[in-house]
Amino acid sequence: MGSASLQDLMTNHRNQDRWLKDIEARQRNIVFPDTTRNSSRFWQNLGTIPSATSWTGLLILAVFYFTLLAAFLCIIFRSGKLLSFILATLLIGGPIFAGIAWATRRTLRNLQNAGRSQKRRTSARVTV
Numbered sequence: 381m382g383s384a385s386l387q388d389l390m391t392n393h394r395n396q397d398r399w400l401k402d403i404e405a406r407q408r409n410i411v412f413p414d415t416t417r418n419s420s421r422f423w424q425n426l427g428t429i430p431s432a433t434s435w436t437g438l439l440i441l442a443v444f445y446f447t448l449l450a451a452f453l454c455i456i457f458r459s460g461k462l463l464s465f466i467l468a469t470l471l472i473g474g475p476i477f478a479g480i481a482w483a484t485r486r487t488l489r490n491l492q493n494a495g496r497s498q499k500r501r502t503s504a505r506v507t508v
Contacts, residue, residue: 456465 453462456462
């Protein structure tokens with residue numbers, strides 16, 4: 381009975397050590413592997429289901445952003461330059477947005493195709 385509890389304590393200690401090393405690695409974030417690993421965690425976490433706290437933060441950010449946008453558009457409208465502002469925004473922001481959308485779709489398509497080809501290779505190995 382005493383050895384089982386000692387084994388549990390050692391396992392918990394190893395898990396805690398692993399967790400502390402992981403936290404330290406995330407905090408460094410100054411050299412190449414750490415920055416890449418942390419940025420990949422960021423993008424992976426964007427796809428997870430957000431919590432109530434995340435939704436609250438997103439709501440506060442959206443209210444702030446749209447209030448700022450409304451104030452900015454009111455200032456532009458009063459100066460009489462609304463049409464030129466919209467045209468400039470579309471000419472500058474449009475190609476940037478289109479490039480991001482195209483690159484995102486291409487990357488997602490490549491990831492889907494890579495997953496399919498890997499499944500085919502795995503099933504081919506099983507059948508052979």
